[in-house]
Amino acid sequence: MTQHIPGEGESRLARGRRALAEIDGEAGHAVVAALADIAPDFATYLFEFPFGDIYSRPGLDLRAREIATIAALTAMGNAAPQLRVHIEAGLNVGLTRQEITETIMQMAVYAGFPAALNGLFAAKEVFARRFPPQGGSAEGSLSAS
């Protein structure tokens, strides 16, 4: 599990592409693809600033960065698709499902119960897709995430 994205000597764009792929996975690719015919430059900015600049910085590991992002998107409550992407990203960088649900529940204190409830239901949806509850699902148990 990578804890930050090294990348001295690499361009911001290359470093950002690599970080986006590692953190957001498939969901990140889908966003970039969807931008192609409406605002392709925006995909470049998305690689460069959030991923090439911010997520690639030392000083805070990716697990902490995803906790921060999940907390903020839950609290703001107006970016449901991005919250789902980052719940998945949290799993990608090594957060447990419990760490994710604890982060979301805590938002009830700062942004109210509706924000926390909507965040929990987003997590439920992502977890169900990622850990499908098929027979003998030891992999689906909490300890597996």
Add this chain to the structure above:
Amino acid sequence: MTQHIPGEGESRLARGRRALAEIDGEAGHAVVAALADIAPDFATYLFEFPFGDIYSRPGLDLRAREIATIAALTAMGNAAPQLRVHIEAGLNVGLTRQEITETIMQMAVYAGFPAALNGLFAAKEVFARRFPPQGGSAEGSLSAS
């Protein structure tokens, strides 16, 4: 540095009082005192739910909990006094100044540059009070926090 607030067998109120004192320190007491003549029951709720219930839960350590709170309050941008309290709380539970500023800077991605700038200036104010830059300030250096 405590990583979560144990407290089986203790009342929510007692556990919450202890957690608030440990996490928020002086600033927490000031808030509770200020509530005394306008809404004393609200001080009880503040002890019980955020601190007695949420911050006392296992599954996410206090450092991660403060990262989540600092991220959310920076992103929401409408709770300046509470953001300052939690920047201080972050220091109280062992976050470095760098971890706090990284968390705040990252909010530029999710809530825009104004939110991040206002968060950074709140941190600057808290750090200046907590680590006054007077002569021989080894304690004021980044490594000390």
Add this chain to the structure above:
Amino acid sequence: MTQHIPGEGESRLARGRRALAEIDGEAGHAVVAALADIAPDFATYLFEFPFGDIYSRPGLDLRAREIATIAALTAMGNAAPQLRVHIEAGLNVGLTRQEITETIMQMAVYAGFPAALNGLFAAKEVFARRFPPQGGSAEGSLSAS
């Protein structure tokens, strides 16, 4: 029509369960059920703090409490499912449809026309389900709510 939820001597959880059932009705049960496999403790908190503590307090009757909640959720504009639940809750505690639409329309002044429009369309949806327009619908008339 109950105007507040008495409950001295009862536990917060028991009082909260009772209040949630009375105020939110079926919709409240659905939320609690949906939490079971993602964050069951959060259902407990939902019973205890909002319903066991806040809605059970004297000093403001349930009709006024639902006006406050409908106003806030309309104005915030980022909690559509909860707004629908509370429009229904407003009917449950005795608000007329007119009182609900007046509250929502007023939010145009404080949160803008889009927030009010989205609130009115939420109300339209809830009212249509609750008062289906079948033939000779005296029950569907304004005076019936």
Add this chain to the structure above:
Amino acid sequence: MTQHIPGEGESRLARGRRALAEIDGEAGHAVVAALADIAPDFATYLFEFPFGDIYSRPGLDLRAREIATIAALTAMGNAAPQLRVHIEAGLNVGLTRQEITETIMQMAVYAGFPAALNGLFAAKEVFARRFPPQGGSAEGSLSAS
């Protein structure tokens, strides 16, 4: 205590002026005066739409209207001056201090503890100005509001 602002046959502007004076009192006049040299037409709109149209409507009394407004402004958390004006307006139309603080506390559920705390401190400030705690203050007691 007026429960709504009648005004058939009166112009929206005249009705709005009257409603603003009755509801917001001095604070309303101050806002209008401050607009004179920057956007005088906006003062006209303020009389006409919020006060001449909305607050003058039947179907919801002024006490309920002020509960809705105090709830929304507390929850939004980004309009401190207007929240203070409407806490005072709440007193003007007959809300008790307890009804106002109950409304604000309830917002902890929907918009988080910081929003409720900032609302309570706004109320504390307004109540202190309106009910100064000097000797023999029968008028300052809760029952007087």
Add this chain to the structure above:
Amino acid sequence: MTQHIPGEGESRLARGRRALAEIDGEAGHAVVAALADIAPDFATYLFEFPFGDIYSRPGLDLRAREIATIAALTAMGNAAPQLRVHIEAGLNVGLTRQEITETIMQMAVYAGFPAALNGLFAAKEVFARRFPPQGGSAEGSLSAS
């Protein structure tokens, strides 16, 4: 392409109806129709204040007004239907698709990348409906908008 809505001597309602039809087109009619059975007076307010008063003012042309509205609705992120209406309204008053996407992309700076992404995807949807990509689509090219 009208740059503002003249209308001396006309009633606010008549002027507003005309402005709404010209700016919002079909989408505006749909909103008004949907209000008929829930809050018909609100349709009148919608004609009168936003369209009869604000959009009819001189001093800022309709293209600039739609840039302002698209920027605000993108940044707020909680009014998706109205954002789509105003992206279409922007096209109606003569904004190019490029001007609209530039406005939305800029919101990444002030309200974060999720707000800008959601705005761009709303624009993509509106543009696809308005400029369907059928064979030899000179009409679908950027220069056509």
Add this chain to the structure above:
Amino acid sequence: MTQHIPGEGESRLARGRRALAEIDGEAGHAVVAALADIAPDFATYLFEFPFGDIYSRPGLDLRAREIATIAALTAMGNAAPQLRVHIEAGLNVGLTRQEITETIMQMAVYAGFPAALNGLFAAKEVFARRFPPQGGSAEGSLSAS
């Protein structure tokens, strides 16, 4: 009056520094200086992304870009310092005071009257500093801006 910031061949940082100086003027320098001892890298990002990337793009002139920013910051209502900077920036790139106040007033429709009022009072403060009303103030008249 520059309508966009050309800069092919220049680095993002150099282009951003130049754009920030031209658009924000003194206020921009003050923000960058204030970041020096808390988060110097953030000043670099501020030059690079908002100013080197976004404001330097063709396709929307600087007057339209400032209208968008003033609209968004007024509507969000949680970034008062940045709103004042951009009201001044609007004047710097050639917006008239009337265009600025029209933009702000329009936000009453989308974000409510409190947001518009707070925006107008921010404009009043900036205009008073920029166009001090001393004797024979032809420069202070509306036509001069």
